[in-house]
Amino acid sequence: MSLGIAFKGPEGIVLAADSRVTLMAITQGNPAVPGLPQQVVLPATFDNATKLLQITSQPYVGAVTYGAGAMGQREPRTASSFLPEFDRELTKDQPARLTVEDFAKRLGDFFMRQWTASGMPDKVPPGNDMVFLVGGYDPDAAYGRIFEIFVPNKPVPNEMIAGQFGAAWGGQREITDRIIQGFDPQLPAMVQDILKIPPEQRDPTLENQLKAKLSVPIPWQFLPLQDCVDLSIFLVKTTVTLQKWLVAIRGVGGMVDVATITRTEGFKPVQQKQISGERASYLPGGLT
Amino acid sequence: MKGFETNTATTQDWLRASENMTLSAYEPISALPVSSVRPEDPTFTKSDFEPVPSTTTR
Numbered sequence: 001m002s003l004g005i006a007f008k009g010p011e012g013i014v015l016a017a018d019s020r021v022t023l024m025a026i027t028q029g030n031p032a033v034p035g036l037p038q039q040v041v042l043p044a045t046f047d048n049a050t051k052l053l054q055i056t057s058q059p060y061v062g063a064v065t066y067g068a069g070a071m072g073q074r075e076p077r078t079a080s081s082f083l084p085e086f087d088r089e090l091t092k093d094q095p096a097r098l099t100v101e102d103f104a105k106r107l108g109d110f111f112m113r114q115w116t117a118s119g120m121p122d123k124v125p126p127g128n129d130m131v132f133l134v135g136g137y138d139p140d141a142a143y144g145r146i147f148e149i150f151v152p153n154k155p156v157p158n159e160m161i162a163g164q165f166g167a168a169w170g171g172q173r174e175i176t177d178r179i180i181q182g183f184d185p186q187l188p189a190m191v192q193d194i195l196k197i198p199p200e201q202r203d204p205t206l207e208n209q210l211k212a213k214l215s216v217p218i219p220w221q222f223l224p225l226q227d228c229v230d231l232s233i234f235l236v237k238t239t240v241t242l243q244k245w246l247v248a249i250r251g252v253g254g255m256v257d258v259a260t261i262t263r264t265e266g267f268k269p270v271q272q273k274q275i276s277g278e279r280a281s282y283l284p285g286g287l288t
Numbered sequence: 289m290k291g292f293e294t295n296t297a298t299t300q301d302w303l304r305a306s307e308n309m310t311l312s313a314y315e316p317i318s319a320l321p322v323s324s325v326r327p328e329d330p331t332f333t334k335s336d337f338e339p340v341p342s343t344t345t346r
Contacts, residue, residue, distance in 0.1 A: 165298065166298030167296065170295065211301060212304035215302070220301075220302055
């Protein structure tokens with residue numbers, strides 16, 4: 001689940017992600033009650049996951065992750081928990097600054113090895129990858145670059161929005177799709193199903209045609225960095241808010257963690273949740 | 289099944305979605321030459337330095 005966004009603006013890159021992790025527990029139904037299913041799936045959510053990834057030794061890159069939240073069954077580990085090992089590996093082999101593409105290759109290779117070592121399957125159905133959006137700046141480059149990595153299905157980095165500006169988002173993307181492109185990702189296939197168009201006569205360009213007609217006219221190439229931050233937060237928070245009223249998997253929630261990466265300042269957290277105790281809950285009258 | 293891959297919106301999408309719109313970023317400037325609004329200029333008044341909007345689009 002989750003919602004991760006990588007925004008490539010002319011003044012910098014914005015990485016944003018929610019904080020929810022969803023565990024799906026399968027339990028046996030009550031056989032004494034007729035009509036109930038034999039197995040019941042119970043989703044349980046936790047709102048303090050870390051999906052915004054900063055790598056200490058490479059200050060001009062960062063990543064957000066979504067999809068599979070952990071690897072390994074007996075000792076599940078999150079992407080965030082592997083960062084110290086990844087950082088140590090990078091520092092040992094390559095202490096210098098990496099290009100964004102080289103960093104993304106190293107990240108894909110590292111997490112692919114962890115995936116295999118954890119006993120995870122070589123291939124998984126769509127939607128079950130651990131996905132990374134990597135963003136950053138190459139040395140002396142005027143603009144940033146964004147790559148996507150799918151572990152285990154496509155661990156080789158694929159550049160997004162090359163030569164342009166814009167946003168890339170994934171995870172539970174339906175609400176963001178509706179806002180930005182004007183329709184749910186299921187719509188093009190759904191329309192052709194309803195019209196009973198046979199597969200061989202379906203128009204593969206329908207999605208792009210609808211996008212051209214329905215996308216919100218945001219001038220991505222002009223947006224100042226603050227607007228990129230504001231829009232990223234808006235999209236994640238809107239998904240969180242709308243999911244509050246849905247009878248569906250509410251897989252996006254918790255705080256929105258956001259960072260910018262700029263040519264001059266590198267990775268800079270804009271807002272990030274902190275570990276805290278009860279102090280915020282104390283009022284003059286005592287614990288509330 | 290759609291929806292599992294990463295989606296994007298890009299400059300090209302904007303161009304397609306706003307086919308009859310042109311953009312040009314500009315900074316409005318005073319009609320007065322810059323040299324005439326220096327503080328040491330005897331004709332200087334505070335209002336000459338009222339902020340103008342930063343980058344806007346039309």
